[in-house]
Every structure is written in structure tokens, then in C-alpha cells.
């Protein structure tokens with residue numbers, strides 16, 4: 052999994068770097084070795100254009116952060132797995148003894164001790180000064196990269212086996228005790244300062260360095276910063292991180308101080324920045340559970356959502372014997388004849404915690420509907436069952452089939468529980484809430500902290516939900532009082548608050564149930580998972596979840612495939628796999644399986660799709676069924692803007708769509724972006740003027756915050772005028788300051804929408820505001836109160852407008868999609884998100900080849916490649932000459948050709964082992980993801 056040591060490149064396209072896996076182009080100079088800031092020839096010394104940076108870089112660097120002041124951007128990057136502050140809290144901490152090839156031997160002549168020196172890049176700071184030399188017209192940015200090292204001098208007793216770790220000792224303690232100790236010092240310039248450090252530490256131990264040149268030589272030639280930083284980075288991405296953190300926890304005293312626990316908490320939180328393996332989280336969680344009392348273990352687990360998930364699962368496992376299970380039905384249960392053995396086994400499980408790992412097209416929806424019928428046969432009343440779906444449309448579908456079964460989305464369930472307890476909080480957007488905090492709490496430190504946490508959540512920052520959760524826990528009453536004042540909440544706040552008060556919050560009758568079923572579980576956010584697990588623990592419910600981690604699409608809504616993988620890897624659930632695909636033929640599935648093979652999400656389920664048909668694919672049938680048309684382009688955007696339209700009508704329609712239509716079958720075009728879909732739709736409408744092209748893309752909802760922003764920035768203008776003029780000033784003020792109140796104010800559509808809102812506000816509120824003005828004139832309403840009412844009225848309008856807009860758009864989207872899906876249009880266009888859960892006769896997938904391809908993009912295309920029933924045309928474009936998609940396609944053809952030959956030989960009565968090309972030796976089809984014949 053790619054791991055970036057810094058996130059400074061997120062907004063710019065990532066150029067190829069020396070090692071794209073680890074470094075941003077700013078550090079490595081766009082891949083030109085030795086020209087970037089971080090390269091193999093770098094020496095462990097310090098230089099900087101501005102010497103003030105050197106002093107700043109000696110500071111502790113605890114978390115990855117970026118800040119800009121006076122045109123100077125400072126990026127802080129911790130590298131070492133245990134943060135410096137944590138090591139400095141006074142425990143008996145240990146460090147791994149470095150490999151003999153890495154360290155520098157110190158010749159002391161001691162007959163008791165082996166002494167050697169090593170360094171760990173602990174952290175770094177990157178300074179970018181945009182105020183540089185302006186002689187060329189545009190100011191030149193100067194960059195300085197300063198690495199902070201942990202210098203280490205190890206003392207190991209001679210003759211003993213080299214230990215895995217040595218204990219950190221204060222410099223004065225030298226080598227005395229225990230037999231393996233290490234003295235450490237932090238420095239940015241070891242080339243200059245290592246000698247002094249070694250001399251002092253040896254001196255404290257009564258030793259001297261007999262060969263000082265060896266250290267000088269090692270520092271100048273033997274230590275490779277680039278390699279060491281790379282290795283540090285790899286630790287975060289491996290189970291080694293668990294060893295480091297576990298060793299740290301074990302070295303804490305039995306009764307750790309607050310400072311030590313806080314340092315550990317920061318450390319645990321920081322793990323969220325990286326792609327720490329799930330197994331490592333489980334190991335760390337075990338260390339926490341065994342190392343601390345229950346309350347401390349719970350508090351530490353909350354520092355990181357992955358740990359919290361492990362923690363919640365750990366406690367759920369203990370609860371398992373008390374959870375609800377269905378009674379065994381009296382007679383043999385009646386089950387629909389067409390259900391497969393896999394489907395039957397899953398839906399008739401009597402375990403309390405069931406997970407169905409269902410590949411694409413394997414009948415998730417059917418299994419859920421049949422599970423409900425099965426539970427009824429076990430004597431469960433339909434009203435005791437609730438199905439939580441990801442979309443409203445899916446929830447509606449369940450209600451249509453089973454009116455007595457509870458059916459809703461998880462967000463709706465949490466919202467209903469929350470609203471019962473906080474009826475005055477209206478569901479609002481984070482932007483409006485932040486503006487309201489600025490309006491009502493301009494000087495509160497607490498509110499500023501809360502605002503910051505909300506902003507991070509809004510920006511989808513790493514660790515933001517954890518930080519919000521901790522903040523609310525520490526300031527619970529203040530947070531609720533603030534939300535009472537502004538009369539708002541958001542979906543994110545609802546789930547955190549509902550989670551924290553899960554034991555005491557009243558719950559509406561309609562959410563009560565004993566059997567909880569969750570569909571499309573992969574798209575839940577990790578916090579939703581945690582909430583649901585705790586919720587079923589509370590009510591001792593049975594939980595039956597169905598999902599496919601490889602189809603996780605909603606990462607932008609915090610869905611994280613790792614959450615489902617954590618559940619899969621925990622062993623707490625009884626798991627069932629569905630791998631028979633009822634939708635597609637084996638040719639389509641062979642191709643999908645190759646994509647699936649590269650998905651990290653499939654690591655636990657290990658699904659390989661198999662068609663529900665005995666037909667055996669051949670090289671020819673595969674090529675006839677799955678066509679690949681790859682286009683090498685010089686610019687990715689140029690392709691969509693300039694070429695896509697023509698290719699769709701000139702090539703794809705003529706060579707593929709026409710044939711499908713002639714067979715009386717439908718064709719769906721599925722693309723990643725809305726823009727691509729729009730171009731394709733246009734091409735199809737021009738090419739087939741007589742046909743309706745159904746578009747399944749949902750309309751986007753944009754919440755507005757112009758009113759709250761206006762109040763925040765311009766309310767003083769309003770306060771200057773008489774009440775009778777105030778509304779006019781508001782309306783005019785919004786119009787005049789549009790550019791400060793909304794992005795894209797230059798876009799006429801946006802500007803018209805804002806003006807439209809202002810006029811709707813006035814039409815709906817003029818009468819009541821005019822009434823208040825009258826009261827002011829009569830002297831029965833104080834001016835101050837009038838302005839407060841006007842302000843609250845504007846805020847209310849914004850909140851309601853957003854809520855209504857959201858639900859109207861949702862409704863419209865649902866109706867539109869249902870209409871288009873039901874219309875059985877011959878031609879369909881959709882984004883991948885829009886096509887999720889649907890199936891079509893034939894599909895054209897617009898595929899963008901990127902190197903490297905992110906796991907998220909791979910999952911997207913996996914969903915796209917599993918929508919077709921009969922055939923697929925992959926129109927792929929990319930800048931690479933030999934794209935991976937072409938080799939995957941070719942690999943299948945090659946293997947099928949070999950298999951065809953073997954089959955032909957067998958049919959002709961020839962022993963395949965005698966075929967001289969050797970292909971008879973092993974059937975490699977399994978390796979390529981092909982189903983065995």
C-alpha cells in the first residue's frame with residue numbers, strides 16, 4: 052500500500068519520484084536522483100539558507116503537520132516509529148540493536164564491552180520560503196530540508212548473544228547496568244557533533260575511542276540517509292511497528308505517570324497517519340489490554356479508530372454467548388429451490404454474529420430477503436428484524452417486500468435516536484455550524500478548539516474523527532450547551548454523541564429490534580461500524596452483515612475498506628462466502644478476477660468469482676466477450692476533452708454498440724467521472740438521435756453557507772442601520788459581497804442561485820420581519836432584540852434550506868434513477884457510483900490507466916467490470932505504453948489458448964504431457980484467476 056511520508060503533494064499531480072512509494076516529489080526532486088532534497092548522496096550534516104531554521108528544526112517533531120507564516124511553509128515529518136517525546140518520558144525504554152552491517156564499531160580496547168554507534172533519522176523539517184530572490188520577476192522558492200537524528204551509542208557485554216533490544220540509559224549511567232544499554236542524544240548535525248557525544252558517553256563509562264577516524268569515515272561515507280529514512284517508512288507499513296509500540300508499552304512502569312500515558316496516546320493517535328497493518332493493530336491492542344487496567348485500556352484505545360474497533364470487537368467477543376440467536380425451526384425449513392448451497396448455509400446460520408462475504412453478483416439482496424423468511428420460520432416475528440441499508444433506495448426496497456420489517460439507513464437510525472434526545476438540534480452542515488460558532492462564540496477558547504476539530508472533519512483530515520471524539524468526550528457538557536445555543540447538529544456530531552452516550556440515550560420504539568441485518572456493510576464509515584457493534588452489545592442483538600470489502604466505494608464519506616477487513620480478520624464473526632456469480636458469464640468473471648486478485652481488500656475473503664454456468668471459456672469466447680481497446684495518449688485530460696466523443700461515435704458505437712442493439716440488448720456506458728459521462732452521453736445522443744439515453748448519475752447537493760458567512764463577516768454593517776432598512780442591507784450586502792461569501796461567484800449559475808435564495812428568504816419571511824419592524828417603531832421591541840431575531844431568522848433559513856434541498860434532491864435522485872432503471876432503456880450512461888448494485892446486458896467501461904493505480908481506483912473499476920451480464924467493451928486510455936490492463940487481458944488469452952490446446956489434445960486422445968511445449972506440466976489457470984475446467 053502506498054505510504055507517503057508527507058502529504059504536501061496532495062493538491063499537485065504526483066510526478067514520478069525516486070521511490071514513489073515513500074516520498075513526495077518535493078523531497079526527491081521529481082525523480083532526478085541527487086537533485087532533490089532527499090537523496091543517497093546526502094550527508095548527516097546541516098546547512099540552511101536561513102540559519103534560524105536550524106534552531107527551529109531541533110524542536111520536538113511529534114506529528115506530521117504543515118504551517119505557513121509570512122510566506123514560509125514548514126512541513127514537519129516524524130520518521131521514527133516511536134516519537135521523541137514518548138521516549139523522553141522517563142520509562143525503561145528500549146531500542147532495537149542495529150544490524151552489524153549498519154553500525155559503526157567503536158574501538159575502545161575494553162575487554163568487557165562491545166561499543167558501537169548508530170543513528171536513526173528521528174524526524175525532519177522542510178522549510179519552503181516563497182519570499183526568495185525576485186530578480187527574475189517571480190520570487191524563487193528556496194527549500195531547506197533538515198533531518199533530526201537520534202544518535203545512539205550501544206554498550207553490549209562481550210561474549211553474550213547480541214540482544215534484540217537495548218535499554219536506554221542516561222548518558223551518566225554509561226555502560227554499567229544492565230548488560231545491554233544505549234545512550235541517546237538528538238542532533239541535526241552529527242557530522243560535527245557525533246564525536247563529542249561519543250567521547251562524553253565513553254568518558255562517563257571510563258572508556259576512550261582508540262580509532263576516532265573510523266567514526267569520521269563512517270559519518271562521511273558509511274551512513275546513507277535516504278536508505279535509512281526509507282527503512283523507517285517501511286516500518287510503519289509493516290508489523291514491525293507493532294513490535295516497536297509493544298516494546299514501548301512493556302517498558303512503561305507498572306503505574307505510569309500522566310505524562311507517559313499522554314505521550315503514548317499521541318503515539319497511538321499518530322499511527323492513524325499511516326497504513327499500519329490490521330494485524331499490527333490487533334497486536335498493539337492486545338498489549339494495551341494486558342498492560343493496563345480496564346479504564347486506561349479503554350481510554351488508550353479511543354486514541355485511534357482502528358484500535359477502538361479492535362477494542363469494541365474484543366468486548367463483543369466476550370459478550371457473544373449472551374447475544375440473541377434464532378431458535379432451531381421445528382421442521383425442515385422451506386427454502387426456495389434455486390438457492391445455492393453457499394446461500395443456504397449463510398442465510399440459515401444460527402450463530403449470533405454472522406458475516407457474509409459476498410462477491411459481486413452473488414445475490415446479496417436475495418440472501419437478505421431469504422434470511423428474513425428463514426428467521427420467520429424460526430419463530431421470529433418480522434417486527435423483531437431491522438435491516439440497515441446504505442442507501443434510502445435499498446431501504447425502500449426492503450420495505451416494499453417486507454412492510455413489517457424495520458428498514459432504514461444507519462444514518463437515519465442514529466439520527467432518530469439522537470433527535471429523540473436533542474429535539475432542538477436541527478440537522479445542519481459543518482460549514483453553517485462553524486460560522487455559527489464564530490458568530491455566537493467569538494472569544495471562547497473552548498469553542499475555538501471545537502471549531503478546529505469540526506474543520507478537520509470537514510476537510511477529511513487523517514485522524515479527524517478520533518480527535519473530534521476525544522474532544523467531545525473531554526468537553527461533553529460544554530459541547531451540548533453550545534449545540535443547544537446554536538440549535539444545530541450534523542451527522543458527524545450525531546454519531547459521536549450517540550456513541551458516547553449509547554448507554555443512557557433513550558431510543559425510539561421503531562429502531563428497537565432483536566435481529567439486526569446490515570446490507571452493503573463495506574460502505575459504512577469506521578465510526579458507524581464501531582457504533583453498531585456497541586449498539587448490538589448493548590441490546591444483546593443478533594447481527595447478520597453482508598458485504599464485499601472489494602466494492603468499497605465511498606471513501607470520501609469515510610467508508611474504509613479496512614474497517615470490514617478488521618472485522619474479517621478478527622475471528623469474532625462466523626463467516627460465509629458467496630462466490631457463485633449469477634450475473635455474468637465466466638469470460639467476464641475471468642477478467643474481473645484478475646482485477647480482484649490485486650485488491651488488498653480481498654486478502655481475508657480471498658474471493659474468486661465463478662459463473663453459475665457449465666460453459667467453459669475459450670480464448671476465442673473470451674476475446675469475443677471481453678474486448679479491450681487501449682489508447683495511448685499524451686495528455687489524460689486531452690483525451691476526454693478532444694478524443695473521447697469521436698471514439699465513442701466512430702469506433703465504439705459502430706464496432707460494438709450497434710451489434711448489441713441489433714441483438715435487442717441494452718448497453719450501459721460506465722465511467723469514473725461525471726465529466727466523462729457527460730461527453731459520452733452527448734456522443735450517444737448525437738449518434739442515436741432516435742434513442743433515449745438514460746442517465747443514472749445523481750444530482751449533487753451543495754449545502755450553502757452564504758447567510759451564516761454574511762452574518763459572520765458583515766453583521767456590523769447591518770447593525771449600523773435602522774431596523775426598517777436592515778433587511779434591505781442584508782439582501783444588498785449578500786449581492787455586493789458575493790465573491791467573499793461563495794466560491795465560484797463568477798459563475799453565473801452560482802450567482803443566480805444565491806440571488807434566488809435571497810429572494811426566497813425575503814418572500815417567505817417579509818411578513819414576519821415587517822411585523823418586528825412595526826414593534827420597533829411602536830417601542831415594544833428593543834433594537835438589539837430585533838437584530839438578534841433577524842440574525843436567527845437568517846440562520847434558520849439557511850439550515851432549513853439545506854435540509855429541504857438535501858431531502859428534495861435525494862428524493863428526486865431516487866425517483867429519477869428508479870425511472871431510468873425501470874425504463875429498460877437501450878442506452879444508459881452512468882458513473883461507477885451510479886451503477887453500483889445494478890446490472891446490464893452489455894457494458895462499455897471507460898477505464899483510465901494510471902501508474903501506479905491506487906487501490907481505491909482499482910476497487911472502482913472492479914465494480915465497473917462486474918456489471919455486465921453478456922459482454923464487455925473496455926475502452927482504456929493512459930499515457931503508458933505497456934499498460935497493466937493490456938497485460939492482464941493478454942495473460943488470460945495466453946492461458947486460455949494453452950488450455951484450449953490441452954483440451955484439444957485430450958479430445959484427440961493425446962497425453963498432454965507429451966505435448967512438446969511443456970504446457971502439459973502444470974495448469975497455471977488458477978494463478979491467473981481463471982476457474983478450473
Ligand SMILES: Nc1ncnc2c1ncn2[C@@H]1O[C@H](COP(=O)(O)OP(=O)(O)OP(=O)(O)O)[C@@H](O)[C@H]1O
Pocket residue numbers: 389390391394409410411412413414415416417599602632633634887888889917
Ligand atoms: N440463487 C440464485 N439463483 C439464480 N439467480 C440468482 C440467485 N441469487 C441471485 N441471483 C440473481 O443474480 C443477480 C445478482 O444478484 P444481486 O444483485 O443480489 O447480487 P449482489 O451480490 O447484490 O451484486 P453486486 O454486489 O454486484 O451488486 C440478480 O439478477 C439475482 O436475481
